Amino acid sequence: MNIHEYQAKDILRKYGVAVPRGKVAFTPEEAEAAAKELGGNVFVVKAQIHAGGRGKAGGVKLAKSPEEVKEIAAKMIGSKLVTHQTGPQGKEVRRVLVEEGVDIVRELYLGIVLDRSKSQLVIMASTEGGVEIEKVAAENPDAIFKEYVAPDIGLQPFQARRIAFRLGLEGAQVKNAVKFIIGLYRAFVESDASLAEINPLVVTGSGEVLALDAKMNFDDNALYRHPDIAEMRDLHEEDPLEVEASKYHLNYIKLDGNVGCMVNGAGLAMATMDIIKLAGGMPANFLDVGGGASVETVRNGFKIILSDPNVKAILVNIFGGIVRCDRVAKGIIEAAQTVDINVPLVIRLAGTNAEEAAELLKNSGMNFEVASTLEEAARKVVSLIQ
Amino acid sequence: MSIIVDEHSRVVVQGITGKEGSFHAQQMMDYGTNVVAGVTPGKGGQKFNDTVPVFNTVEEAVKETGANVSVIFVPPAFAPDAIYEAADAGVETIVCITEGIPALDMLNVYNHLQHTDSRLIGPNCPGVISPGKCKVGIMPGFIHREGTVGVISRSGTLTYEAVDQITRLGMGQSTCIGIGGDPIIGTRFIDALKLFKDDDQTEAVVLIGEIGGTAEEEAAAWIKENFNKPVVAFIAGQTAPPGKRMGHAGAIITGGKGTAAEKMKALREAGITVVESPAVIGQTVKDVLGK
Numbered sequence: 152m153n154i155h156e157y158q159a160k161d162i163l164r165k166y167g168v169a170v171p172r173g174k175v176a177f178t179p180e181e182a183e184a185a186a187k188e189l190g191g192n193v194f195v196v197k198a199q200i201h202a203g204g205r206g207k208a209g210g211v212k213l214a215k216s217p218e219e220v221k222e223i224a225a226k227m228i229g230s231k232l233v234t235h236q237t238g239p240q241g242k243e244v245r246r247v248l249v250e251e252g253v254d255i256v257r258e259l260y261l262g263i264v265l266d267r268s269k270s271q272l273v274i275m276a277s278t279e280g281g282v283e284i285e286k287v288a289a290e291n292p293d294a295i296f297k298e299y300v301a302p303d304i305g306l307q308p309f310q311a312r313r314i315a316f317r318l319g320l321e322g323a324q325v326k327n328a329v330k331f332i333i334g335l336y337r338a339f340v341e342s343d344a345s346l347a348e349i350n351p352l353v354v355t356g357s358g359e360v361l362a363l364d365a366k367m368n369f370d371d372n373a374l375y376r377h378p379d380i381a382e383m384r385d386l387h388e389e390d391p392l393e394v395e396a397s398k399y400h401l402n403y404i405k406l407d408g409n410v411g412c413m414v415n416g417a418g419l420a421m422a423t424m425d426i427i428k429l430a431g432g433m434p435a436n437f438l439d440v441g442g443g444a445s446v447e448t449v450r451n452g453f454k455i456i457l458s459d460p461n462v463k464a465i466l467v468n469i470f471g472g473i474v475r476c477d478r479v480a481k482g483i484i485e486a487a488q489t490v491d492i493n494v495p496l497v498i499r500l501a502g503t504n505a506e507e508a509a510e511l512l513k514n515s516g517m518n519f520e521v522a523s524t525l526e527e528a529a530r531k532v533v534s535l536i537q
Numbered sequence: 538m539s540i541i542v543d544e545h546s547r548v549v550v551q552g553i554t555g556k557e558g559s560f561h562a563q564q565m566m567d568y569g570t571n572v573v574a575g576v577t578p579g580k581g582g583q584k585f586n587d588t589v590p591v592f593n594t595v596e597e598a599v600k601e602t603g604a605n606v607s608v609i610f611v612p613p614a615f616a617p618d619a620i621y622e623a624a625d626a627g628v629e630t631i632v633c634i635t636e637g638i639p640a641l642d643m644l645n646v647y648n649h650l651q652h653t654d655s656r657l658i659g660p661n662c663p664g665v666i667s668p669g670k671c672k673v674g675i676m677p678g679f680i681h682r683e684g685t686v687g688v689i690s691r692s693g694t695l696t697y698e699a700v701d702q703i704t705r706l707g708m709g710q711s712t713c714i715g716i717g718g719d720p721i722i723g724t725r726f727i728d729a730l731k732l733f734k735d736d737d738q739t740e741a742v743v744l745i746g747e748i749g750g751t752a753e754e755e756a757a758a759w760i761k762e763n764f765n766k767p768v769v770a771f772i773a774g775q776t777a778p779p780g781k782r783m784g785h786a787g788a789i790i791t792g793g794k795g796t797a798a799e800k801m802k803a804l805r806e807a808g809i810t811v812v813e814s815p816a817v818i819g820q821t822v823k824d825v826l827g828k
Contacts, residue, residue: 345640418788421784525698529816
């Protein structure tokens with residue numbers, strides 16, 4: 152799960168990680184009030200959307216007075232921000248973060264991720280802040296330092312010091328950075344994050360070490376023990392169809408093609424998308440209805456797929472293992488009677504009782520195309536839209 | 538021979554009185570698996586389906602029945618504890634079916650198991666089957682047939698698809714291992730490949746990967762240096778967009794890394810036969826085996 156920058160900063164503050172003072176605002180008036188409360192004469196207004204590249208796209212603006220903050224917020228809120236991560240359609244800005252201006256001396260990078268091949272958390276730091284870390288990794292890999300964390304003892308202070316010194320920090324900056332790094336690590340572990348990225352991490356004129364920006368992602372599997380974080384989910388940032396599907400406990404991801412697919416199992420669902428493309432079509436979605444493929448999930452699956460106006464045909468691919476195909480077929484027939492399926496439907500049921508299932512589908516009196524192999528199914532569904 | 542499980546496996550089912558556990562315990566027994574014990578804390582002394590003794594602890598189950606393989610069907614919040622308990626009892630092979638265990642829990646589990654003699658398969662996996670000998674997991678037994686092809690996969694139903702193709706073409710499998718779809722898993726491609734390397738029964742290996750992580754690239758490098766049986770590989774998610782988790786917790790392209798294209802390239806460069814279509818896995822195995 153993703154959250155907004157201001158939410159990540161709220162979490163970090165609780166762990167003693169230094170962040171600029173600031174407040175979220177949903178209206179221009181709230182933004183002005185936030186600026187007045189902060190005081191001072193330099194403010195930053197930051198659009199809060201779940202995408203990077205906001206600065207370049209005009210989503211981060213400086214203001215000299217609370218009135219100017221209000222003006223900027225009025226323009227930002229309700230506008231669409233298009234960054235290299237949002238796609239051409241952009242994302243609507245619904246809230247802004249108003250922060251105090253910061254006297255930046257250096258811009259650095261700090262991140263924590265799970266290193267899957269080492270099965271350890273790794274802290275990454277770089278002297279090249281404000282740049283995408285992938286870009287640094289590709290162009291100047293030597294500028295990135297890594298500290299692996301042994302899970303049984305956790306991050307040790309010497310490791311945080313080593314990062315600070317490698318970043319070229321000195322004097323009070325080192326102490327501040329160590330406190331920052333240890334706090335960030337604790338925030339990561341105690342909130343079951345899957346990613347924490349501070350880019351840029353800034354050093355100020357007075358030697359403070361601050362998170363100028365903050366990005367945190369969380370492990371969906373662990374949200375059950377973090378109800379406070381689960382509550383931060385912003386449904387406006389997600390595709391409406393994906394939100395709808397999640398209400399039915401369906402694993403649905405919208406794609407750009409026109410062949411809808413319904414499959415049991417995530418690996419087979421991806422493989423089905425792949426074979427549709429090989430057959431000359433483009434998948435409209437990823438949809439895993441789970442191992443069981445009950446009438447209920449099949450019906451909801453059809454509803455979600457058909458809510459996408461781009462869908463011109465649907466391929467159902469179910470490998471019945473423990474679940475019997477004849478039961479799945481009955482479920483599909485039942486679902487098709489209650490949902491208006493107005494596009495061609497190709498069904499491939501393989502595994503347990505596949506022959507009986509094919510008979511049921513053929514004799515249902517409904518307009519199903521039945522396929523026996525994966526290849527045949529893909530070919531058929533693509534030919535139906537061409 | 539086959540690997541990991543065989544006719545000598547004595548299986549304890551953790552969570553045997555639950556819905557999933559009881560259903561699949563019976564399915565495994567129907568397949569011929571030697572299910573010797575079940576464990577559900579507080580239900581010790583009962584019998585599962587009038588035949589299998591249920592114990593309060595894995596330790597007791599191992600002591601009383603000589604169980605050497607455990608299969609775990611407990612909810613994600615309790616699964617790490619179940620794995621620790623099985624390892625503590627000295628179970629050689631722990632198969633964790635449970636989906637949805639937090640990654641940071643698995644980080645601790647994985648690292649703890651490095652200090653034990655237990656092998657973990659999964660979590661979030663269909664399990665392991667050595668056809669004709671032993672099935673430990675939730676896969677449909679009937680699509681399998683004893684034979685010479687080893688299968689290693691991060692997926693469930695996609696593995697059944699591949700196995701079904703192999704069986705229908707008249708071949709069979711030595712052992713099929715679902716290693717699981719999570720970012721942190723107990724047994725990785727390379728661990729399974731090492732076992733297949735020394736297994737006389739295995740003549741070729743099918744490797745089914747998917748987007749996310751670098752396990753396939755690491756396997757490719759290892760195969761190039763160490764493995765001389767033919768390998769056929771398929772990578773699911775060639776059309777998957779970046780930044781989206783495709784069902785499995787581990788199936789996500791992040792920071793431009795973990796794409797199917799990269800994995801397929803690495804595998805090809807290691808001399809592995811990579812198929813683009815999931816429909817031709819079986820036929821390609823047949824071709825490389827010259828059968």
